[in-house]
Amino acid sequence: MDSEALRKYSALHPKPAGLTLQYGTAGFRTKAEQLDHIVFRMGLLAVLRSKAVAATIGIMVTASHNPEEDNGVKLVDPLGEMLHPSWEEYATQLANAEEQELQEVITEICQRAAVNLHKDASVFIGRDTRPSSKKLSQSVIDGIQVPGGQYHDYGLVTTPQLHYMVCCQNTQGQYGKATLEGYYEKLSKAFMELIKQSHCSGESQRHLKVDCANGIGALKLSEMKPYFPQEVLIHIYNDGTKEKLNHLCGADFVKVHQKPPGGLDMKPNERCCSFDGDADRIVYYYKDTAGNFHLIDGDKIATLISIFLKELLAKVNQNFKMAVVQTAYANGNSTRYLQETLKVPVHCVKTGVKHLHHKAQEFDVGVYFEANGHGTVLFSKVAETKIRQLVKEEKDDEKREAAKMLENMIDLINQTVGDAVSDMLVIEAILALKALTVQQWDALYTDLPNRLLKVQVADRCVIDTTDAERRALTPPGLQEKIDALVKKYKLSRAFVRPSGTEDVVRIYAEADTQENADALAHEVSLAVFHLAGGKGAPPQP
Numbered sequence: 001m002d003s004e005a006l007r008k009y010s011a012l013h014p015k016p017a018g019l020t021l022q023y024g025t026a027g028f029r030t031k032a033e034q035l036d037h038i039v040f041r042m043g044l045l046a047v048l049r050s051k052a053v054a055a056t057i058g059i060m061v062t063a064s065h066n067p068e069e070d071n072g073v074k075l076v077d078p079l080g081e082m083l084h085p086s087w088e089e090y091a092t093q094l095a096n097a098e099e100q101e102l103q104e105v106i107t108e109i110c111q112r113a114a115v116n117l118h119k120d121a122s123v124f125i126g127r128d129t130r131p132s133s134k135k136l137s138q139s140v141i142d143g144i145q146v147p148g149g150q151y152h153d154y155g156l157v158t159t160p161q162l163h164y165m166v167c168c169q170n171t172q173g174q175y176g177k178a179t180l181e182g183y184y185e186k187l188s189k190a191f192m193e194l195i196k197q198s199h200c201s202g203e204s205q206r207h208l209k210v211d212c213a214n215g216i217g218a219l220k221l222s223e224m225k226p227y228f229p230q231e232v233l234i235h236i237y238n239d240g241t242k243e244k245l246n247h248l249c250g251a252d253f254v255k256v257h258q259k260p261p262g263g264l265d266m267k268p269n270e271r272c273c274s275f276d277g278d279a280d281r282i283v284y285y286y287k288d289t290a291g292n293f294h295l296i297d298g299d300k301i302a303t304l305i306s307i308f309l310k311e312l313l314a315k316v317n318q319n320f321k322m323a324v325v326q327t328a329y330a331n332g333n334s335t336r337y338l339q340e341t342l343k344v345p346v347h348c349v350k351t352g353v354k355h356l357h358h359k360a361q362e363f364d365v366g367v368y369f370e371a372n373g374h375g376t377v378l379f380s381k382v383a384e385t386k387i388r389q390l391v392k393e394e395k396d397d398e399k400r401e402a403a404k405m406l407e408n409m410i411d412l413i414n415q416t417v418g419d420a421v422s423d424m425l426v427i428e429a430i431l432a433l434k435a436l437t438v439q440q441w442d443a444l445y446t447d448l449p450n451r452l453l454k455v456q457v458a459d460r461c462v463i464d465t466t467d468a469e470r471r472a473l474t475p476p477g478l479q480e481k482i483d484a485l486v487k488k489y490k491l492s493r494a495f496v497r498p499s500g501t502e503d504v505v506r507i508y509a510e511a512d513t514q515e516n517a518d519a520l521a522h523e524v525s526l527a528v529f530h531l532a533g534g535k536g537a538p539p540q541p
Contacts, residue, residue, distance in 0.1 A: 027074025043143020080416025
């Protein structure tokens with residue numbers, strides 16, 4: 001690599017003194033004005049990663065559901081998955097290196113990761129609609145050009161669209177065409193094939209109001225509209241023309257505040273959903289005739305999809321192994337419903353999409369969703385091949401029909417990552433095929449009342465957890481205290497875990513009533529405050 005070019009370009013993207021950032025599940029995220037040197041260096045790292053694996057790597061400029069002033073950057077691995085954990089460490093190392101150490105750090109990464117600098121490199125770039133994103137993606141390009149990488153800039157895309165493009169490119173088109181048109185065509189064709197098999201008519205079923213968080217989802221959903229048949233009536237709200245990104249709207253706002261977004265007028269029993277800022281999460285909701293708000297989160301989305309897939313898998317009768325993967329934040333009643341009523345195995349993993357994705361890969365059909373609405377379904381190669389073969393060769397009509405539905409589901413689901421557009425179409429197809437209203441879907445089970453709290457601590461590292469973050473190992477005495485508190489309430493559980501990004505401890509509690517869930521959460525927060533070095537005043541009820 002030309003060290004003169006590195007010096008020259010690096011000087012154009014200087015690192016602010018004293019700034020250190022960590023590459024986490026969401027890549028790097030902070031105030032947009034602090035990111036220029038980071039995105040430049042990530043352009044560079046993407047080239048090294050591409051040379052190391054001899055494949056195209058993606059780089060996305062977005063801060064998802066964060067406020068508009070923030071921005072971020074994350075890398076996408078060859079099959080559209082998240083960056084390999086060993087490279088997260090290199091990303092942190094490179095981002096925090098001082099100017100004069102850059103060449104040295106790059107050399108060290110190349111040695112540790114066996115990077116052959118003579119290999120070709122190719123990077124796909126995407127960005128969201130934030131005011132800072134265009135300039136930052138220009139800095140990514142500078143970073144790619146220093147070590148002589150090739151790039152394709154897709155401009156404005158949703159995060160899942162970029163993951164999809166990278167996967168298409170590296171499977172030589174087997175997963176699909178690496179263009180936006182290819183994405184729209186593949187999804188809309190599978191969706192139309194599915195709803196063709198539905199016997200339910202009725203205009204009202206097809207109306208859907210979508211809050212696009214004033215983000216990229218609005219642009220891309222309106223681009224996709226011409227691909228849908230007339231009877232699919234998608235109404236876009238918070239399209240970014242008037243208000244700020246994620247401000248009082250979007251999936252994260254609706255989930256956290258348990259209320260409808262601004263900018264969307266809800267009539268009783270209308271089906272509505274919200275995307276987040278980069279369109280990789282989705283939640284549904286409606287108001288009943290008494291005006292009460294009902295949220296349908298990732299747990300209930302996973303349940304709906306599981307019911308549908310389980311019925312189809314039973315019909316094709318192939319002994320495929322199916323499971324649902326959740327985190328400790330999944331509502332206790334969703335887990336009970338899946339295990340006891342549906343008889344589907346449920347596995348709990350640590351918080352973070354990469355942990356869910358990894359576990360879901362162990363099954364023929366792995367459904368995973370976080371309660372926040374980020375999730376997808378993974379099909380093993382064996383299952384996919386067998387299903388496509390049944391569509392062609394199966395003589396029995398019912399079996400063949402079920403296999404055909406499964407094949408369309410495989411094509412409709414974005415298996416690389418959670419995708420609000422794809423998940424929305426999956427849900428809409430299932431509701432149509434099963435002739436379910438949003439109220440019937442909601443009534444599958446009732447969520448246990450719960451409460452999320454956080455406690456500021458001097459050092460979050462004093463808390464260490466085990467059993468998929470459901471039990472605390474340290475500080476001594478904390479877990480015993482939580483166990484004793486949980487015993488006081490019916491249908492209750494509680495856990496604590498350190499935040500991945502700030503010195504706070506997150507607390508989750510659920511119980512038979514909201515009052516009890518609140519009381520349990522408060523008592524656990526006091527225990528954390530006293531045993532784990534709380535800062536400031538003790539938590540108030």
